[in-house]
Amino acid sequence: xxxxxxxxKYLFRKEGQNVTLSCEQxxxxxxxxxxxxxxxxxxxxxxxxxxxxxxxxxxxxxxYSVSREKKESFPLTVTSAQKNPTAFYLCASSFGLGNExxxxxxxxxxxx
Amino acid sequence: xxxxxxxxxxxxxxxxxxxxxNCTYSNSASQSFFWYRQDCRxxxxxxxxxxxxxxxxxxxTAQLNRASQYISLLIRDSKLSDxxxxxxxxxxxxxxxxxxxxLQVFP
Numbered sequence: 600x601x602x603x604x605x606x607x608k609y610l611f612r613k614e615g616q617n618v619t620l621s622c623e624q625x626x627x628x629x630x631x632x633x634x635x636x637x638x639x640x641x642x643x644x645x646x647x648x649x650x651x652x653x654x655x656x657x658x659x660x661x662x663y664s665v666s667r668e669k670k671e672s673f674p675l676t677v678t679s680a681q682k683n684p685t686a687f688y689l690c691a692s693s694f695g696l697g698n699e700x701x702x703x704x705x706x707x708x709x710x711x
Numbered sequence: 712x713x714x715x716x717x718x719x720x721x722x723x724x725x726x727x728x729x730x731x732x733n734c735t736y737s738n739s740a741s742q743s744f745f746w747y748r749q750d751c752r753x754x755x756x757x758x759x760x761x762x763x764x765x766x767x768x769x770x771x772t773a774q775l776n777r778a779s780q781y782i783s784l785l786i787r788d789s790k791l792s793d794x795x796x797x798x799x800x801x802x803x804x805x806x807x808x809x810x811x812x813x814l815q816v817f818p
Binding site for chain 2: 687
């Protein structure tokens with residue numbers, strides 16, 4: 600089945616630790632995205648990538664890093680520099696920047 | 712002014728009612744428009760694209776008004792299962808998501 604997967608579904612981290620969230624897609628999409636959603640809030644764009652080995656900062660990139668070494672994969676690292684990391688993280692992909700996006704099931708990160 | 716604005720709601724409607732949401736956008740160069748549905752604690756899912764001439768998918772009708780820069784979503788014969796948050800999405804060079812309108816359908 601084609602789709603986009605994220606793991607893990609729930610993640611707990613101690614303050615001061617870096618953590619990497621996984622995002623994989625087999626839809627042959629060129630573009631991939633990371634969003635953050637806080638309770639009762641809209642989606643905020645963290646990073647996006649149009650093509651392998653290239654990515655751009657979104658609206659709230661501080662404290663996050665990404666890589667795009669393969670077309671299928673776009674992992675997100677939440678670093679200790681991110682002041683309020685507890686949130687719902689959503690990965691998405693699309694054929695191009697202006698096309699409809701398809702979302703993974705999300706990772707719920709809690710910092711203890 | 713926000714790039715995409717939606718009334719957050721909630722809209723509380725009885726089963727069988729017709730309900731409509733509007734969404735305004737600020738960039739007149741916007742080219743593509745979508746409605747997404749997001750259930751509580753789940754990921755957004757594409758509900759429908761919005762075409763210039765308007766389009767319908769079962770009980771759902773989407774319309775675009777370029778002159779006034781808004782799109783709308785009409786839901787007829789509301790079901791309990793329609794309860795969700797509806798996100799308006801507009802693209803120019805990239806997708807911009809609205810913060811969503813919450814719909815609660817009651818028996």
